[in-house]
Amino acid sequence: MAPKSIACTLACAFAAWLIAGCSSPPPDNGPGRSGSSGSAATSSTNHAAAITMDTIQVGDKLTIKLTDIPQPYAIDQQVRDDGTISLPLNVEVVAAGKRKAELQDLIHNQYVDKYFKRLSVSVDTEERVIYVGGQVRTPSRYIYSGEMTVLKAIKVAGDFTEFANRTKVLVTRPDGTSFFVNCKKAERDATHDKPVFPGYKIEVRRKWL
Numbered sequence: 001m002a003p004k005s006i007a008c009t010l011a012c013a014f015a016a017w018l019i020a021g022c023s024s025p026p027p028d029n030g031p032g033r034s035g036s037s038g039s040a041a042t043s044s045t046n047h048a049a050a051i052t053m054d055t056i057q058v059g060d061k062l063t064i065k066l067t068d069i070p071q072p073y074a075i076d077q078q079v080r081d082d083g084t085i086s087l088p089l090n091v092e093v094v095a096a097g098k099r100k101a102e103l104q105d106l107i108h109n110q111y112v113d114k115y116f117k118r119l120s121v122s123v124d125t126e127e128r129v130i131y132v133g134g135q136v137r138t139p140s141r142y143i144y145s146g147e148m149t150v151l152k153a154i155k156v157a158g159d160f161t162e163f164a165n166r167t168k169v170l171v172t173r174p175d176g177t178s179f180f181v182n183c184k185k186a187e188r189d190a191t192h193d194k195p196v197f198p199g200y201k202i203e204v205r206r207k208w209l
Helices: 003-021 037-051 101-112 151-157 183-188
Strands: 061-067 075-077 084-087 091-094 120-125 127-134 140-143 169-173 176-183 199-203
Touching: 003 176, 061 101, 075 084, 091 101, 101 120, 127 151, 151 169, 151 183, 151 199
Parallel strands: 127 199
Antiparallel strands: 061 075, 061 120, 084 091, 127 140, 169 176, 169 199
16 A cells, blocks of 8 residues: 555544544443452552652543644543553553653554654643542642542541531542542541542532431
């Protein structure tokens, strides 16, 4: 096949991938979801323990730019709970735990020679924040400072108010799925506390007397 035909074919494949939706929902198997929840929970915990602030983390929102190709692209992706992101032409890579330069090199190597003769890749991350609202003393958004759990995030927000329902705290993931945490149990047994990642929203509801 002529080089011009190959370039056109690849450009069409990229366009079709983008139309189908490049930011597919994370396959999250956390609490309240069916599937292999054990492996997903283990993966999330491992990422939370291993990350540092200069590495890409689960939940990070990335903008990935592919240039020096016939049709450049800017792709928005969110790092899924298993640490992966999806890219055009059915390329999937593990992003969590890597620095930006390492991820750029990894993406470059997935495409060059196999699909393109040359390619430039840039990766940018959004500011990492979590949201804590409802019956806490200082509801607001807070910078995600590394390994965090529901209870730790609530402490950062000034702790519960006297009106807080501690038995059913709502946690919403960036993909819109959610689960509840019984913080009374979590205070007695840390296994009931759950990790939170950038973009998570914690809502402490009011108790009704």
